[in-house]
Protein backbone atom coordinates (compact mmCIF):
# COMPACT_ATOMS: atom_id res chain seq x y z
CA UNK A 1 0.00 0.00 0.00
CA UNK A 2 1.27 3.44 -0.90
CA UNK A 3 1.12 5.41 2.29
CA UNK A 4 1.48 8.63 0.35
CA UNK A 5 -1.51 8.13 -1.93
CA UNK A 6 -4.80 9.93 -1.35
CA UNK A 7 -6.41 6.74 -0.20
CA UNK A 8 -3.80 6.26 2.48
CA UNK A 9 -5.24 5.73 5.94
CA UNK A 10 -2.42 7.82 7.33
CA UNK A 11 -3.86 10.83 9.10
CA UNK A 12 -1.70 13.69 7.97
CA UNK A 13 -0.96 15.82 10.95
CA UNK A 14 -1.63 19.43 10.16
CA UNK A 15 1.54 20.44 11.94
CA UNK A 16 4.12 19.75 9.24
CA UNK A 17 7.12 17.62 10.07
CA UNK A 18 9.71 20.29 9.36
CA UNK A 19 12.80 18.14 9.75
CA UNK A 20 13.14 15.01 7.73
CA UNK A 21 13.40 11.82 9.71
CA UNK A 22 16.89 10.62 10.06
CA UNK A 23 16.11 7.24 8.60
CA UNK A 24 18.43 5.38 10.89
CA UNK A 25 17.43 4.97 14.46
CA UNK A 26 18.79 7.19 17.11
CA UNK A 27 20.91 4.59 18.80
CA UNK A 28 23.10 5.30 15.81
CA UNK A 29 22.32 8.98 15.69
CA UNK A 30 24.84 11.65 16.63
CA UNK A 31 23.79 13.19 19.89
CA UNK A 32 24.24 16.91 20.10
CA UNK A 33 22.10 18.54 22.75
CA UNK A 34 21.29 22.15 22.07
CA UNK A 35 20.27 24.69 24.66
CA UNK A 36 16.82 26.24 24.60
CA UNK A 37 16.33 28.97 22.06
CA UNK A 38 14.16 31.00 24.35
CA UNK A 39 13.16 34.35 23.08
CA UNK A 40 12.43 36.96 25.75
CA UNK A 41 9.33 37.95 23.84
CA UNK A 42 6.84 35.16 23.92
CA UNK A 43 4.26 36.75 21.72
CA UNK A 44 4.11 35.24 18.29
CA UNK A 45 5.33 37.91 15.92
CA UNK A 46 3.52 36.49 12.89
CA UNK A 47 -0.04 37.81 12.97
CA UNK A 48 -2.79 35.35 12.20
CA UNK A 49 -3.84 35.47 8.57
CA UNK A 50 -7.47 35.66 9.50
CA UNK A 51 -8.97 35.98 12.97
CA UNK A 52 -10.35 32.72 14.19
CA UNK A 53 -8.69 30.61 11.54
CA UNK A 54 -7.64 27.16 12.63
CA UNK A 55 -3.92 27.50 13.03
CA UNK A 56 -3.12 23.85 12.68
CA UNK A 57 -5.47 22.55 10.04
CA UNK A 58 -5.08 22.81 6.29
CA UNK A 59 -8.72 22.64 5.44
CA UNK A 60 -11.40 24.76 3.82
CA UNK A 61 -14.45 24.12 5.91
CA UNK A 62 -15.09 23.65 9.58
CA UNK A 63 -16.48 20.23 8.99
CA UNK A 64 -13.43 19.05 7.04
CA UNK A 65 -11.17 20.44 9.72
CA UNK A 66 -13.09 18.80 12.53
CA UNK A 67 -13.32 15.49 10.67
CA UNK A 68 -9.63 15.51 9.83
CA UNK A 69 -8.79 15.83 13.49
CA UNK A 70 -11.18 13.07 14.48
CA UNK A 71 -10.08 9.97 12.61
CA UNK A 72 -12.15 6.83 12.73
CA UNK A 73 -10.69 4.33 15.11
CA UNK A 74 -10.23 0.65 14.55
CA UNK A 75 -13.46 -1.18 15.22
CA UNK A 76 -13.72 -3.69 18.02
CA UNK A 77 -15.62 -6.93 17.52
CA UNK A 78 -19.17 -6.83 18.88
CA UNK A 79 -18.89 -9.61 21.41
CA UNK A 80 -15.52 -8.86 22.93
CA UNK A 81 -13.11 -6.06 23.52
CA UNK A 82 -10.54 -7.82 21.33
CA UNK A 83 -9.76 -6.15 18.08
CA UNK A 84 -10.80 -7.78 14.84
CA UNK A 85 -8.60 -10.14 12.89
CA UNK A 86 -5.96 -8.43 10.73
CA UNK A 87 -7.52 -6.45 7.91
CA UNK A 88 -6.39 -3.72 5.58
CA UNK A 89 -6.07 -1.29 8.47
CA UNK A 90 -3.84 -3.67 10.37
CA UNK A 91 -1.60 -3.96 7.35
CA UNK A 92 -1.45 -0.17 7.14
CA UNK A 93 -0.61 -0.05 10.85
CA UNK A 94 2.17 -2.59 10.41
CA UNK A 95 3.62 -0.64 7.50
CA UNK A 96 3.36 2.53 9.57
CA UNK A 97 5.23 0.82 12.38
CA UNK A 98 8.23 0.38 10.13
CA UNK A 99 8.55 4.15 10.40
CA UNK A 100 7.45 4.39 14.04
CA UNK A 101 8.59 1.13 15.65
CA UNK A 102 7.05 -0.02 18.89
CA UNK A 103 8.92 1.41 21.88
CA UNK A 104 8.34 -1.97 23.54
CA UNK A 105 9.95 -4.08 20.84
CA UNK A 106 12.69 -1.44 20.49
CA UNK A 107 13.23 -1.27 24.23
CA UNK A 108 16.72 -2.74 24.09
CA UNK A 109 17.71 -0.24 21.43
CA UNK A 110 16.40 2.63 23.57
CA UNK A 111 18.18 1.46 26.71
CA UNK A 112 21.39 0.79 24.79
CA UNK A 113 21.34 4.40 23.81
CA UNK A 114 20.39 5.45 27.35
CA UNK A 115 23.39 3.67 28.92
CA UNK A 116 25.34 6.14 31.03
CA UNK A 117 22.61 8.74 30.59
CA UNK A 118 19.92 10.03 32.90
CA UNK A 119 16.44 9.66 31.43
CA UNK A 120 13.98 12.50 32.06
CA UNK A 121 10.43 11.38 31.45
CA UNK A 122 7.60 13.58 30.16
CA UNK A 123 4.07 12.24 30.00
CA UNK A 124 0.92 13.61 28.45
CA UNK A 125 -2.29 12.73 30.33
CA UNK A 126 -5.43 12.16 28.21
CA UNK A 127 -5.05 9.30 25.76
CA UNK A 128 -1.62 8.49 27.20
CA UNK A 129 -2.12 7.70 30.89
CA UNK A 130 -5.90 7.47 30.72
CA UNK A 131 -7.97 6.06 27.87
CA UNK A 132 -10.06 8.51 25.85
CA UNK A 133 -13.62 8.48 27.22
CA UNK A 134 -16.78 10.37 26.27
CA UNK A 135 -16.95 12.50 29.40
CA UNK A 136 -13.78 14.55 30.01
CA UNK A 137 -14.63 14.72 33.72
CA UNK A 138 -14.49 10.93 33.95
CA UNK A 139 -11.05 10.43 32.39
CA UNK A 140 -9.62 8.65 35.41
CA UNK A 141 -6.38 6.75 35.24
CA UNK A 142 -6.40 3.20 36.58
CA UNK A 143 -4.76 2.45 39.91
CA UNK A 144 -2.38 0.11 38.05
CA UNK A 145 -1.30 3.01 35.85
CA UNK A 146 -0.92 5.27 38.90
CA UNK A 147 1.30 2.65 40.54
CA UNK A 148 3.39 2.39 37.35
CA UNK A 149 3.85 6.17 37.21
CA UNK A 150 4.65 6.33 40.93
CA UNK A 151 7.26 3.59 40.50
CA UNK A 152 8.96 5.10 37.49
CA UNK A 153 9.12 8.48 39.25
CA UNK A 154 11.21 6.83 42.00
CA UNK A 155 13.94 6.26 39.41
CA UNK A 156 13.51 9.02 36.84
CA UNK A 157 12.52 12.68 37.09
CA UNK A 158 8.97 12.58 35.74
CA UNK A 159 6.68 15.38 34.60
CA UNK A 160 3.11 15.47 33.36
CA UNK A 161 2.43 17.97 30.58
CA UNK A 162 -1.26 18.30 29.85
CA UNK A 163 -3.78 20.50 28.07
CA UNK A 164 -5.88 20.34 31.22
CA UNK A 165 -5.57 22.92 33.96
CA UNK A 166 -2.69 22.04 36.26
CA UNK A 167 -5.02 21.56 39.24
CA UNK A 168 -7.31 19.24 37.32
CA UNK A 169 -4.55 17.02 36.00
CA UNK A 170 -3.01 16.91 39.48
CA UNK A 171 -6.37 15.75 40.88
CA UNK A 172 -6.52 12.98 38.27
CA UNK A 173 -2.95 11.81 38.80
CA UNK A 174 -2.67 12.48 42.53
CA UNK A 175 1.09 11.95 42.85
CA UNK A 176 2.98 14.68 44.70
CA UNK A 177 6.35 13.34 43.56
CA UNK A 178 5.87 14.47 39.93
CA UNK A 179 6.26 17.83 38.19
CA UNK A 180 3.14 19.26 36.58
CA UNK A 181 2.58 21.54 33.61
CA UNK A 182 -1.05 22.40 32.79
CA UNK A 183 -2.74 24.43 30.02
CA UNK A 184 -0.47 22.93 27.31
CA UNK A 185 2.60 23.98 29.27
CA UNK A 186 1.44 27.52 30.06
CA UNK A 187 1.23 26.78 33.80
CA UNK A 188 4.29 25.03 35.23
CA UNK A 189 5.07 24.29 38.85
CA UNK A 190 8.68 23.35 39.41
CA UNK A 191 11.61 23.25 41.80
CA UNK A 192 12.85 26.37 43.47
CA UNK A 193 16.35 26.62 42.07
CA UNK A 194 18.27 29.10 40.05
CA UNK A 195 16.84 29.33 36.59
CA UNK A 196 17.74 31.48 33.59
CA UNK A 197 16.57 35.10 33.84
CA UNK A 198 14.78 34.52 30.55
CA UNK A 199 12.06 32.79 32.51
CA UNK A 200 10.30 35.03 34.95
CA UNK A 201 8.83 32.84 37.63
CA UNK A 202 6.87 33.66 40.74
CA UNK A 203 7.31 31.96 44.11
CA UNK A 204 4.39 29.97 45.44
CA UNK A 205 3.69 26.93 47.60
CA UNK A 206 2.45 23.54 46.48
CA UNK A 207 -0.35 21.50 48.08
CA UNK A 208 2.10 20.18 50.68
CA UNK A 209 3.18 23.73 51.60
CA UNK A 210 6.59 23.34 49.91
CA UNK A 211 8.06 26.41 48.21
CA UNK A 212 7.91 26.14 44.42
CA UNK A 213 8.40 28.19 41.25
CA UNK A 214 5.38 29.01 39.13
CA UNK A 215 5.90 29.84 35.49
CA UNK A 216 2.77 31.25 33.84
CA UNK A 217 3.70 33.02 30.61
CA UNK A 218 0.04 33.64 29.72
CA UNK A 219 -1.06 35.12 33.03
CA UNK A 220 -2.19 38.39 31.46
CA UNK A 221 -4.69 36.38 29.36
CA UNK A 222 -6.55 35.07 32.39
CA UNK A 223 -9.45 37.61 32.35
CA UNK A 224 -9.79 37.21 28.57
CA UNK A 225 -9.86 33.42 28.80
CA UNK A 226 -12.50 33.58 31.55
CA UNK A 227 -14.64 35.89 29.45
CA UNK A 228 -14.32 33.66 26.37
CA UNK A 229 -15.10 30.59 28.47
CA UNK A 230 -18.36 32.17 29.68
CA UNK A 231 -19.32 33.27 26.15
CA UNK A 232 -18.60 29.80 24.77
CA UNK A 233 -20.75 28.16 27.44
CA UNK A 234 -23.58 30.50 26.48
CA UNK A 235 -23.07 30.04 22.72
CA UNK A 236 -23.05 26.25 22.88
CA UNK A 237 -25.69 25.72 25.55
CA UNK A 238 -28.29 24.56 23.03
CA UNK A 239 -25.98 22.19 21.18
CA UNK A 240 -26.73 18.75 22.58
CA UNK A 241 -23.58 17.00 23.75
CA UNK A 242 -21.34 20.07 23.49
CA UNK A 243 -19.14 20.79 26.47
CA UNK A 244 -16.86 23.69 27.26
CA UNK A 245 -14.00 23.13 29.68
CA UNK A 246 -12.05 25.89 31.39
CA UNK A 247 -8.40 24.87 31.45
CA UNK A 248 -7.28 28.12 33.08
CA UNK A 249 -5.04 29.53 30.31
CA UNK A 250 -6.96 27.87 27.49
CA UNK A 251 -10.47 26.63 26.82
CA UNK A 252 -11.56 23.31 25.31
CA UNK A 253 -14.74 23.05 23.29
CA UNK A 254 -15.62 19.36 23.11
CA UNK A 255 -17.72 17.92 20.29
CA UNK A 256 -17.15 14.20 20.90
CA UNK A 257 -20.79 13.78 21.97
CA UNK A 258 -22.27 16.20 19.45
CA UNK A 259 -24.17 14.86 16.45
CA UNK A 260 -21.93 15.27 13.39
CA UNK A 261 -24.66 17.38 11.76
CA UNK A 262 -24.01 20.08 14.38
CA UNK A 263 -20.21 20.05 14.18
CA UNK A 264 -20.13 22.93 11.72
CA UNK A 265 -22.49 24.94 13.95
CA UNK A 266 -20.18 24.48 16.90
CA UNK A 267 -17.09 25.28 14.80
CA UNK A 268 -18.65 28.39 13.28
CA UNK A 269 -19.81 29.66 16.70
CA UNK A 270 -16.27 29.43 18.05
CA UNK A 271 -14.85 31.04 14.91
CA UNK A 272 -17.37 33.88 15.04
CA UNK A 273 -16.58 34.60 18.70
CA UNK A 274 -12.83 34.55 18.13
CA UNK A 275 -13.11 37.26 15.48
CA UNK A 276 -13.47 39.58 18.48
CA UNK A 277 -10.33 38.18 20.10
CA UNK A 278 -7.39 38.52 17.71
CA UNK A 279 -4.99 37.61 20.52
CA UNK A 280 -6.51 34.15 20.80
CA UNK A 281 -6.11 31.28 18.36
CA UNK A 282 -7.62 27.87 17.77
CA UNK A 283 -6.00 24.48 17.52
CA UNK A 284 -7.43 21.00 17.16
CA UNK A 285 -7.26 18.08 19.53
CA UNK A 286 -9.13 14.81 19.65
CA UNK A 287 -12.73 15.89 18.98
CA UNK A 288 -11.99 19.13 20.73
CA UNK A 289 -11.33 22.71 19.64
CA UNK A 290 -8.74 24.43 21.80
CA UNK A 291 -8.82 28.19 22.29
CA UNK A 292 -5.45 29.49 23.44
CA UNK A 293 -3.41 32.70 23.57
CA UNK A 294 -1.35 33.72 20.55
CA UNK A 295 1.86 33.05 22.41
CA UNK A 296 5.15 31.48 21.43
CA UNK A 297 4.75 28.82 24.07
CA UNK A 298 3.75 25.17 23.78
CA UNK A 299 4.51 21.71 25.16
CA UNK A 300 7.91 21.74 23.46
CA UNK A 301 8.89 24.93 25.22
CA UNK A 302 7.55 23.46 28.45
CA UNK A 303 9.91 20.48 28.06
CA UNK A 304 12.85 22.86 27.64
CA UNK A 305 11.74 24.87 30.67
CA UNK A 306 11.39 21.76 32.83
CA UNK A 307 14.77 20.41 31.73
CA UNK A 308 16.32 23.72 32.67
CA UNK A 309 14.56 23.94 36.01
CA UNK A 310 15.60 20.36 36.82
CA UNK A 311 19.20 21.26 36.00
CA UNK A 312 19.14 18.78 33.12
CA UNK A 313 19.43 21.09 30.17
CA UNK A 314 22.60 21.29 28.08
CA UNK A 315 23.81 18.03 29.64
CA UNK A 316 25.29 15.42 27.32
CA UNK A 317 24.25 12.68 29.68
CA UNK A 318 20.52 13.41 29.73
CA UNK A 319 18.03 11.60 27.54
CA UNK A 320 14.54 13.11 27.59
CA UNK A 321 11.68 10.81 26.58
CA UNK A 322 8.26 12.29 25.87
CA UNK A 323 5.15 10.11 25.52
CA UNK A 324 1.96 11.62 24.10
CA UNK A 325 -0.94 11.00 21.75
CA UNK A 326 -2.15 14.34 20.54
CA UNK A 327 -1.31 17.11 18.10
CA UNK A 328 -0.13 19.39 20.88
CA UNK A 329 2.42 16.71 21.82
CA UNK A 330 4.00 17.10 18.40
CA UNK A 331 5.58 20.38 19.58
CA UNK A 332 7.48 18.40 22.21
CA UNK A 333 8.39 15.61 19.76
CA UNK A 334 9.81 18.25 17.43
CA UNK A 335 11.93 19.87 20.12
CA UNK A 336 13.48 16.51 20.98
CA UNK A 337 13.98 15.49 17.35
CA UNK A 338 15.29 18.80 16.06
CA UNK A 339 17.88 19.16 18.78
CA UNK A 340 18.75 15.44 18.61
CA UNK A 341 17.90 15.62 22.28
CA UNK A 342 15.83 12.56 22.90
CA UNK A 343 12.91 10.41 21.86
CA UNK A 344 9.26 11.19 21.25
CA UNK A 345 6.90 8.24 21.56
CA UNK A 346 3.51 8.60 19.88
CA UNK A 347 0.57 6.75 21.41
CA UNK A 348 -1.70 5.78 18.56
CA UNK A 349 -3.65 2.77 17.35
CA UNK A 350 -3.97 4.24 13.87
CA UNK A 351 -1.27 5.43 11.46
CA UNK A 352 -0.50 9.14 11.89
CA UNK A 353 2.27 11.37 10.61
CA UNK A 354 4.41 12.42 13.55
CA UNK A 355 7.75 13.82 14.67
CA UNK A 356 8.00 11.03 17.24
CA UNK A 357 10.59 8.26 16.84
CA UNK A 358 8.68 5.37 18.33
CA UNK A 359 5.08 4.39 18.96
CA UNK A 360 2.92 2.67 21.53
CA UNK A 361 -0.56 1.48 20.69
CA UNK A 362 -2.55 2.64 23.72
CA UNK A 363 -2.30 3.51 27.44
CA UNK A 364 -1.91 -0.16 28.39
CA UNK A 365 1.28 -0.30 26.30
CA UNK A 366 2.39 2.97 27.92
CA UNK A 367 2.02 1.27 31.30
CA UNK A 368 4.05 -1.70 30.04
CA UNK A 369 6.77 0.64 28.82
CA UNK A 370 6.92 2.42 32.21
CA UNK A 371 7.26 -0.96 33.95
CA UNK A 372 10.08 -1.93 31.56
CA UNK A 373 11.89 1.31 32.43
CA UNK A 374 11.64 0.47 36.13
CA UNK A 375 12.94 -3.09 35.63
CA UNK A 376 15.78 -1.78 33.49
CA UNK A 377 16.72 0.86 36.11
CA UNK A 378 16.60 -1.77 38.87
CA UNK A 379 18.76 -4.22 36.94
CA UNK A 380 21.28 -1.55 35.92
CA UNK A 381 21.50 -0.44 39.59
CA UNK A 382 22.28 -4.08 40.56
CA UNK A 383 24.94 -4.48 37.88
CA UNK A 384 26.79 -1.31 38.99
Ligand SMILES: O=P(O)(O)OC[C@H]1O[C@H](O[C@H]2O[C@H](CO)[C@@H](O)[C@H](O)[C@H]2O)[C@H](O)[C@@H](O)[C@@H]1O
Pocket residue numbers: 124125126127131132133134135136137139161162163164245247252254256285286287288290326328
Ligand atom coordinates in the same frame (compact mmCIF):
# COMPACT_ATOMS: atom_id res chain seq x y z
O1 LIG B 1 -2.76 17.24 26.77
P1 LIG B 1 -3.75 16.23 27.24
O2 LIG B 1 -3.55 15.82 28.67
O3 LIG B 1 -3.83 15.06 26.32
O4 LIG B 1 -5.16 16.99 27.17
C1 LIG B 1 -5.76 17.26 25.92
C2 LIG B 1 -7.25 17.40 26.10
O5 LIG B 1 -7.64 16.19 26.78
C3 LIG B 1 -8.99 16.10 27.23
O6 LIG B 1 -9.84 15.86 26.12
C4 LIG B 1 -9.60 14.61 25.50
O7 LIG B 1 -9.86 13.56 26.44
C5 LIG B 1 -11.23 13.48 26.90
C6 LIG B 1 -11.32 12.38 27.94
O8 LIG B 1 -10.86 11.16 27.45
C7 LIG B 1 -12.14 13.22 25.70
O9 LIG B 1 -13.50 13.16 26.11
C8 LIG B 1 -11.96 14.35 24.67
O10 LIG B 1 -12.73 14.08 23.51
C9 LIG B 1 -10.49 14.47 24.28
O11 LIG B 1 -10.29 15.61 23.42
C10 LIG B 1 -9.40 17.33 27.99
O12 LIG B 1 -10.77 17.23 28.34
C11 LIG B 1 -9.09 18.60 27.22
O13 LIG B 1 -9.41 19.73 28.01
C12 LIG B 1 -7.58 18.61 26.96
O14 LIG B 1 -7.22 19.79 26.26
